[in-house]
Amino acid sequence: MFTRIAIVGAGLMGTGIARHLASNGNAVIAYDADARKLQQARDDNPLPAIRYVSALTDIADADLVIEAVFEDLAVKQTVIRELESIVSKDCVLATNTSSLLVRDIAAVLDTPSRFLGIHYNNPADMNPIVEIIATAETSKPLASAVTTWMSSTGKLAIACADTTGFILNRQSLPYINEAARCVALATPLQVDRLAVSRLGVGLGPFAVMNLVGLDVMAAASRNLASLGHGYQPAARLQSQAPAGAWQIDADDARTPDLPADMADAIEARLLGAMMFPGKDILEQQLCSRDDLHLICREALGYARSSPELLEAMDADQADRSIETYLRHQSG
Ligand SMILES: NC(=O)c1ccc[n+]([C@@H]2O[C@H](COP(=O)([O-])OP(=O)(O)OC[C@H]3O[C@@H](n4cnc5c(N)ncnc54)[C@H](O)[C@@H]3O)[C@@H](O)[C@H]2O)c1
Numbered sequence: 446m447f448t449r450i451a452i453v454g455a456g457l458m459g460t461g462i463a464r465h466l467a468s469n470g471n472a473v474i475a476y477d478a479d480a481r482k483l484q485q486a487r488d489d490n491p492l493p494a495i496r497y498v499s500a501l502t503d504i505a506d507a508d509l510v511i512e513a514v515f516e517d518l519a520v521k522q523t524v525i526r527e528l529e530s531i532v533s534k535d536c537v538l539a540t541n542t543s544s545l546l547v548r549d550i551a552a553v554l555d556t557p558s559r560f561l562g563i564h565y566n567n568p569a570d571m572n573p574i575v576e577i578i579a580t581a582e583t584s585k586p587l588a589s590a591v592t593t594w595m596s597s598t599g600k601l602a603i604a605c606a607d608t609t610g611f612i613l614n615r616q617s618l619p620y621i622n623e624a625a626r627c628v629a630l631a632t633p634l635q636v637d638r639l640a641v642s643r644l645g646v647g648l649g650p651f652a653v654m655n656l657v658g659l660d661v662m663a664a665a666s667r668n669l670a671s672l673g674h675g676y677q678p679a680a681r682l683q684s685q686a687p688a689g690a691w692q693i694d695a696d697d698a699r700t701p702d703l704p705a706d707m708a709d710a711i712e713a714r715l716l717g718a719m720m721f722p723g724k725d726i727l728e729q730q731l732c733s734r735d736d737l738h739l740i741c742r743e744a745l746g747y748a749r750s751s752p753e754l755l756e757a758m759d760a761d762q763a764d765r766s767i768e769t770y771l772r773h774q775s776g
Pocket residue numbers: 453454455456457458459476477478479482512513514515516517520524541542543544564565566567661
Protein backbone atom coordinates (compact mmCIF):
# COMPACT_ATOMS: atom_id res chain seq x y z
CA MET A 446 0.00 0.00 0.00
CA PHE A 447 2.79 2.43 0.91
CA THR A 448 5.96 2.63 -1.14
CA ARG A 449 7.51 5.90 0.05
CA ILE A 450 7.55 5.82 3.84
CA ALA A 451 9.21 8.55 5.89
CA ILE A 452 9.99 8.67 9.60
CA VAL A 453 10.38 12.06 11.27
CA GLY A 454 12.45 11.86 14.46
CA ALA A 455 15.29 9.35 14.32
CA GLY A 456 15.59 8.63 18.05
CA LEU A 457 14.94 5.35 19.86
CA MET A 458 11.50 4.73 18.34
CA GLY A 459 12.04 6.31 14.94
CA THR A 460 15.10 4.17 14.24
CA GLY A 461 13.33 1.06 15.57
CA ILE A 462 10.38 1.66 13.26
CA ALA A 463 12.73 2.31 10.32
CA ARG A 464 14.65 -0.91 11.05
CA HIS A 465 11.45 -2.91 11.23
CA LEU A 466 10.07 -1.55 7.97
CA ALA A 467 13.43 -1.94 6.21
CA SER A 468 13.69 -5.55 7.39
CA ASN A 469 10.29 -6.16 5.77
CA GLY A 470 11.39 -4.98 2.36
CA ASN A 471 10.34 -1.33 2.60
CA ALA A 472 12.48 1.61 1.57
CA VAL A 473 12.41 4.22 4.35
CA ILE A 474 13.52 7.84 4.58
CA ALA A 475 14.54 9.00 8.06
CA TYR A 476 14.77 12.65 9.07
CA ASP A 477 15.81 14.29 12.35
CA ALA A 478 16.07 17.99 13.16
CA ASP A 479 19.19 17.36 15.26
CA ALA A 480 22.23 16.72 13.02
CA ARG A 481 24.02 14.74 15.75
CA LYS A 482 21.01 12.50 16.32
CA LEU A 483 20.74 11.93 12.59
CA GLN A 484 24.41 10.97 12.35
CA GLN A 485 24.08 8.65 15.32
CA ALA A 486 21.03 6.99 13.77
CA ARG A 487 22.97 6.51 10.54
CA ASP A 488 25.99 5.06 12.36
CA ASP A 489 23.85 2.71 14.46
CA ASN A 490 21.60 1.57 11.59
CA PRO A 491 23.63 1.56 8.38
CA LEU A 492 21.00 -0.27 6.33
CA PRO A 493 20.85 0.28 2.56
CA ALA A 494 17.04 0.45 2.74
CA ILE A 495 17.14 3.47 5.06
CA ARG A 496 18.03 6.83 3.53
CA TYR A 497 18.90 9.54 6.06
CA VAL A 498 18.05 13.11 5.13
CA SER A 499 18.75 16.42 6.84
CA ALA A 500 15.98 18.53 5.27
CA LEU A 501 12.29 17.96 5.88
CA THR A 502 11.57 18.91 2.26
CA ASP A 503 13.46 15.73 1.23
CA ILE A 504 10.41 13.71 2.27
CA ALA A 505 7.99 15.75 0.13
CA ASP A 506 6.99 12.79 -2.07
CA ALA A 507 6.29 10.39 0.83
CA ASP A 508 2.97 8.54 0.85
CA LEU A 509 3.14 7.78 4.59
CA VAL A 510 4.91 9.83 7.26
CA ILE A 511 5.16 8.58 10.83
CA GLU A 512 6.32 11.20 13.30
CA ALA A 513 8.31 9.97 16.30
CA VAL A 514 9.60 13.27 17.71
CA PHE A 515 9.66 14.32 21.37
CA GLU A 516 6.52 13.56 23.39
CA ASP A 517 5.37 17.18 23.54
CA LEU A 518 2.05 18.36 22.13
CA ALA A 519 3.35 21.69 20.82
CA VAL A 520 6.39 20.07 19.17
CA LYS A 521 4.25 17.41 17.51
CA GLN A 522 1.65 19.91 16.32
CA THR A 523 4.36 22.11 14.80
CA VAL A 524 5.88 19.11 13.03
CA ILE A 525 2.63 17.82 11.51
CA ARG A 526 1.54 21.32 10.46
CA GLU A 527 4.82 21.70 8.65
CA LEU A 528 4.47 18.23 7.15
CA GLU A 529 1.01 19.08 5.88
CA SER A 530 2.44 22.05 3.99
CA ILE A 531 5.18 19.90 2.40
CA VAL A 532 3.66 16.55 1.41
CA SER A 533 0.96 15.85 -1.20
CA LYS A 534 -2.71 15.90 -0.20
CA ASP A 535 -2.85 12.09 -0.53
CA CYS A 536 -0.03 11.45 1.92
CA VAL A 537 -1.11 9.73 5.15
CA LEU A 538 0.20 11.34 8.34
CA ALA A 539 0.64 9.40 11.55
CA THR A 540 1.89 9.90 15.08
CA ASN A 541 3.67 7.41 17.31
CA THR A 542 2.62 9.23 20.49
CA SER A 543 2.23 7.04 23.55
CA SER A 544 0.63 9.40 26.05
CA LEU A 545 -1.03 12.23 24.12
CA LEU A 546 -4.45 11.94 22.55
CA VAL A 547 -4.27 11.62 18.78
CA ARG A 548 -7.19 14.01 18.33
CA ASP A 549 -5.34 16.74 20.26
CA ILE A 550 -2.38 16.52 17.87
CA ALA A 551 -4.74 16.44 14.87
CA ALA A 552 -6.50 19.62 15.97
CA VAL A 553 -4.03 21.81 14.03
CA LEU A 554 -4.47 20.02 10.70
CA ASP A 555 -6.47 21.28 7.74
CA THR A 556 -7.19 17.67 6.74
CA PRO A 557 -7.52 15.59 9.94
CA SER A 558 -9.18 12.78 7.94
CA ARG A 559 -5.71 11.64 6.76
CA PHE A 560 -4.25 11.56 10.27
CA LEU A 561 -4.15 8.67 12.75
CA GLY A 562 -2.05 7.10 15.48
CA ILE A 563 0.34 4.26 14.64
CA HIS A 564 1.64 3.27 18.05
CA TYR A 565 4.64 0.99 17.89
CA ASN A 566 5.77 -0.35 21.22
CA ASN A 567 9.37 -0.42 22.33
CA PRO A 568 11.49 -2.08 20.96
CA ALA A 569 9.68 -1.27 17.73
CA ASP A 570 11.43 -3.91 15.65
CA MET A 571 10.76 -6.67 18.21
CA ASN A 572 7.43 -5.95 19.91
CA PRO A 573 4.71 -7.70 17.88
CA ILE A 574 1.88 -5.26 18.65
CA VAL A 575 1.13 -2.00 16.84
CA GLU A 576 -1.95 -0.08 17.94
CA ILE A 577 -3.82 1.76 15.17
CA ILE A 578 -5.77 4.70 16.55
CA ALA A 579 -8.39 6.42 14.46
CA THR A 580 -9.93 9.64 15.74
CA ALA A 581 -13.54 10.60 15.06
CA GLU A 582 -12.25 12.54 12.05
CA THR A 583 -9.92 9.91 10.61
CA SER A 584 -11.24 8.43 7.36
CA LYS A 585 -12.59 4.97 8.30
CA PRO A 586 -11.49 3.30 5.04
CA LEU A 587 -8.03 4.78 5.58
CA ALA A 588 -7.77 3.44 9.14
CA SER A 589 -8.91 0.05 7.95
CA ALA A 590 -6.42 0.04 5.06
CA VAL A 591 -3.55 1.05 7.38
CA THR A 592 -4.49 -1.78 9.77
CA THR A 593 -4.42 -4.29 6.91
CA TRP A 594 -1.13 -2.90 5.61
CA MET A 595 0.42 -3.01 9.09
CA SER A 596 -0.45 -6.72 9.34
CA SER A 597 1.38 -7.24 6.04
CA THR A 598 4.56 -5.87 7.65
CA GLY A 599 4.55 -8.72 10.15
CA LYS A 600 2.92 -6.90 13.06
CA LEU A 601 -0.26 -7.73 14.96
CA ALA A 602 -2.24 -4.59 14.21
CA ILE A 603 -4.80 -3.70 16.88
CA ALA A 604 -7.52 -1.19 16.11
CA CYS A 605 -8.14 0.79 19.26
CA ALA A 606 -9.90 3.88 20.54
CA ASP A 607 -8.22 7.25 20.99
CA THR A 608 -8.00 6.94 24.75
CA THR A 609 -5.36 7.61 27.41
CA GLY A 610 -2.68 4.93 27.32
CA PHE A 611 -4.42 3.16 24.42
CA ILE A 612 -4.83 -0.56 25.14
CA LEU A 613 -1.49 -2.16 25.89
CA ASN A 614 -0.49 0.25 28.68
CA ARG A 615 -4.00 0.35 30.06
CA GLN A 616 -4.12 -3.45 30.29
CA SER A 617 -0.60 -3.95 31.65
CA LEU A 618 0.11 -1.12 34.10
CA PRO A 619 -2.40 -1.90 36.87
CA TYR A 620 -0.75 -5.33 37.25
CA ILE A 621 2.75 -3.83 37.15
CA ASN A 622 1.84 -1.23 39.78
CA GLU A 623 0.13 -3.81 41.98
CA ALA A 624 3.31 -5.90 41.89
CA ALA A 625 5.25 -2.84 43.09
CA ARG A 626 2.74 -2.40 45.95
CA CYS A 627 3.36 -6.01 46.97
CA VAL A 628 6.98 -5.12 47.81
CA ALA A 629 5.57 -4.30 51.23
CA LEU A 630 4.87 -8.06 51.60
CA ALA A 631 7.54 -9.86 49.59
CA THR A 632 10.77 -9.22 47.70
CA PRO A 633 10.70 -8.52 43.96
CA LEU A 634 12.29 -11.92 43.35
CA GLN A 635 9.59 -13.66 45.40
CA VAL A 636 6.82 -11.82 43.53
CA ASP A 637 8.40 -12.64 40.17
CA ARG A 638 8.70 -16.32 41.05
CA LEU A 639 5.09 -16.40 42.19
CA ALA A 640 3.85 -14.66 39.03
CA VAL A 641 5.71 -17.16 36.84
CA SER A 642 4.72 -20.28 38.79
CA ARG A 643 1.11 -19.41 39.67
CA LEU A 644 -0.04 -16.99 36.96
CA GLY A 645 2.06 -18.54 34.20
CA VAL A 646 3.52 -15.28 32.89
CA GLY A 647 6.64 -15.64 30.77
CA LEU A 648 8.53 -13.03 32.79
CA GLY A 649 7.79 -11.71 36.26
CA PRO A 650 6.55 -8.11 36.63
CA PHE A 651 9.82 -6.85 38.15
CA ALA A 652 11.87 -8.41 35.36
CA VAL A 653 9.51 -6.69 32.90
CA MET A 654 10.00 -3.34 34.66
CA ASN A 655 13.78 -3.72 34.54
CA LEU A 656 13.63 -4.64 30.85
CA VAL A 657 11.43 -1.74 29.77
CA GLY A 658 12.99 0.78 32.16
CA LEU A 659 11.57 1.98 35.45
CA ASP A 660 11.51 5.61 34.28
CA VAL A 661 9.37 4.67 31.25
CA MET A 662 7.04 2.54 33.41
CA ALA A 663 6.76 5.24 36.09
CA ALA A 664 5.98 7.99 33.54
CA ALA A 665 3.40 5.84 31.73
CA SER A 666 1.79 5.02 35.10
CA ARG A 667 1.50 8.70 36.01
CA ASN A 668 -0.08 9.33 32.63
CA LEU A 669 -2.72 6.67 33.28
CA ALA A 670 -3.70 8.16 36.67
CA SER A 671 -6.19 10.51 34.99
CA LEU A 672 -8.35 7.44 34.25
CA GLY A 673 -9.21 7.35 37.97
CA HIS A 674 -9.71 4.57 40.50
CA GLY A 675 -7.96 1.37 39.44
CA TYR A 676 -5.28 3.17 37.42
CA GLN A 677 -3.34 4.85 40.22
CA PRO A 678 0.47 4.72 40.12
CA ALA A 679 2.13 2.80 42.94
CA ALA A 680 4.20 5.05 45.21
CA ARG A 681 6.81 2.29 45.43
CA LEU A 682 7.40 2.25 41.66
CA GLN A 683 7.64 6.05 41.54
CA SER A 684 10.21 6.10 44.36
CA GLN A 685 12.24 3.25 42.86
CA ALA A 686 12.40 4.75 39.36
CA PRO A 687 15.40 7.05 40.00
CA ALA A 688 17.41 4.02 41.17
CA GLY A 689 17.00 2.57 37.66
CA ALA A 690 16.21 -1.07 38.44
CA TRP A 691 14.93 -3.54 40.98
CA GLN A 692 17.40 -5.93 42.60
CA ILE A 693 16.21 -9.26 41.27
CA ASP A 694 19.08 -10.63 39.26
CA ALA A 695 20.80 -12.34 42.20
CA ASP A 696 18.80 -15.52 41.55
CA ASP A 697 19.32 -16.12 45.23
CA ALA A 698 18.64 -19.77 46.01
CA ARG A 699 18.44 -18.76 49.67
CA THR A 700 15.39 -16.53 49.09
CA PRO A 701 12.68 -18.56 50.82
CA ASP A 702 9.36 -19.40 49.20
CA LEU A 703 6.53 -17.27 50.52
CA PRO A 704 4.21 -18.73 53.17
CA ALA A 705 1.14 -20.15 51.42
CA ASP A 706 -1.32 -17.58 52.81
CA MET A 707 0.92 -14.70 51.71
CA ALA A 708 1.39 -16.24 48.26
CA ASP A 709 -2.39 -16.71 47.95
CA ALA A 710 -3.00 -13.05 48.86
CA ILE A 711 -0.45 -11.72 46.35
CA GLU A 712 -1.70 -14.03 43.62
CA ALA A 713 -5.27 -12.81 44.18
CA ARG A 714 -4.20 -9.15 43.98
CA LEU A 715 -2.21 -9.67 40.77
CA LEU A 716 -5.02 -11.65 39.19
CA GLY A 717 -7.51 -8.90 40.01
CA ALA A 718 -5.09 -6.36 38.54
CA MET A 719 -5.10 -8.25 35.25
CA MET A 720 -8.89 -8.56 35.21
CA PHE A 721 -9.81 -5.01 36.21
CA PRO A 722 -8.54 -3.24 33.06
CA GLY A 723 -9.72 -6.10 30.86
CA LYS A 724 -13.27 -5.66 32.09
CA ASP A 725 -13.02 -1.88 31.73
CA ILE A 726 -11.64 -2.08 28.17
CA LEU A 727 -14.33 -4.53 27.07
CA GLU A 728 -17.19 -2.63 28.73
CA GLN A 729 -16.08 0.60 27.09
CA GLN A 730 -15.48 -1.20 23.76
CA LEU A 731 -12.03 0.35 23.42
CA CYS A 732 -10.92 -2.60 21.27
CA SER A 733 -12.32 -5.98 20.32
CA ARG A 734 -12.25 -8.98 22.68
CA ASP A 735 -9.98 -10.87 20.28
CA ASP A 736 -7.52 -7.99 19.95
CA LEU A 737 -7.34 -7.64 23.73
CA HIS A 738 -6.71 -11.37 23.95
CA LEU A 739 -3.86 -11.02 21.42
CA ILE A 740 -2.26 -8.17 23.35
CA CYS A 741 -2.35 -10.17 26.59
CA ARG A 742 -0.95 -13.31 25.02
CA GLU A 743 1.50 -12.00 22.43
CA ALA A 744 2.80 -8.74 23.91
CA LEU A 745 2.36 -9.20 27.66
CA GLY A 746 3.13 -12.91 27.89
CA TYR A 747 0.06 -13.78 30.00
CA ALA A 748 -0.77 -17.48 30.14
CA ARG A 749 -4.46 -16.54 30.21
CA SER A 750 -5.64 -13.27 28.70
CA SER A 751 -7.88 -10.92 30.68
CA PRO A 752 -10.91 -11.90 28.52
CA GLU A 753 -10.19 -15.57 29.25
CA LEU A 754 -9.87 -14.88 32.98
CA LEU A 755 -13.17 -13.00 32.96
CA GLU A 756 -14.94 -15.66 30.89
CA ALA A 757 -13.77 -18.40 33.28
CA MET A 758 -15.69 -16.85 36.19
CA ASP A 759 -19.25 -15.81 36.82
CA ALA A 760 -19.81 -12.05 37.18
CA ASP A 761 -19.87 -12.09 41.00
CA GLN A 762 -16.61 -14.03 41.23
CA ALA A 763 -14.97 -11.67 38.76
CA ASP A 764 -16.16 -8.62 40.69
CA ARG A 765 -14.83 -10.07 43.95
CA SER A 766 -11.47 -10.72 42.34
CA ILE A 767 -11.32 -7.17 40.97
CA GLU A 768 -12.37 -5.79 44.36
CA THR A 769 -9.37 -7.55 45.96
CA TYR A 770 -7.15 -5.57 43.63
CA LEU A 771 -8.94 -2.24 44.06
CA ARG A 772 -8.48 -2.23 47.86
CA HIS A 773 -4.84 -1.14 47.67
CA GLN A 774 -4.99 1.78 45.24
CA SER A 775 -3.73 4.34 47.72
CA GLY A 776 -0.41 2.51 48.23
N1 LIG B 1 10.52 5.25 24.25
C1 LIG B 1 9.46 4.45 24.28
O1 LIG B 1 9.42 3.42 24.99
C2 LIG B 1 8.27 4.75 23.41
C3 LIG B 1 7.35 3.73 23.12
C4 LIG B 1 6.26 4.01 22.27
C5 LIG B 1 6.11 5.28 21.76
N2 LIG B 1 7.01 6.26 22.08
C6 LIG B 1 6.81 7.59 21.51
O2 LIG B 1 7.66 7.74 20.38
C7 LIG B 1 8.04 9.13 20.26
C8 LIG B 1 9.54 9.24 20.25
O3 LIG B 1 10.05 8.70 21.44
P1 LIG B 1 11.59 8.24 21.54
O4 LIG B 1 11.68 7.44 22.78
O5 LIG B 1 12.06 7.68 20.25
O6 LIG B 1 12.30 9.67 21.78
P2 LIG B 1 13.80 10.09 21.45
O7 LIG B 1 14.11 11.26 22.32
O8 LIG B 1 14.71 8.93 21.49
O9 LIG B 1 13.73 10.57 19.93
C9 LIG B 1 13.04 11.72 19.52
C10 LIG B 1 13.78 12.29 18.32
O10 LIG B 1 13.00 13.34 17.77
C11 LIG B 1 13.89 14.32 17.31
N3 LIG B 1 13.16 15.57 17.17
C12 LIG B 1 12.70 16.39 18.15
N4 LIG B 1 12.05 17.44 17.61
C13 LIG B 1 12.07 17.25 16.28
C14 LIG B 1 11.55 17.99 15.17
N5 LIG B 1 10.88 19.13 15.35
N6 LIG B 1 11.77 17.51 13.92
C15 LIG B 1 12.46 16.35 13.73
N7 LIG B 1 13.00 15.63 14.72
C16 LIG B 1 12.79 16.08 15.99
C17 LIG B 1 14.99 14.37 18.35
O11 LIG B 1 16.18 14.98 17.86
C18 LIG B 1 15.16 12.91 18.68
O12 LIG B 1 16.17 12.29 17.90
C19 LIG B 1 7.36 9.84 21.42
O13 LIG B 1 6.14 10.36 20.99
C20 LIG B 1 7.15 8.74 22.43
O14 LIG B 1 6.08 8.99 23.32
C21 LIG B 1 8.10 6.03 22.88
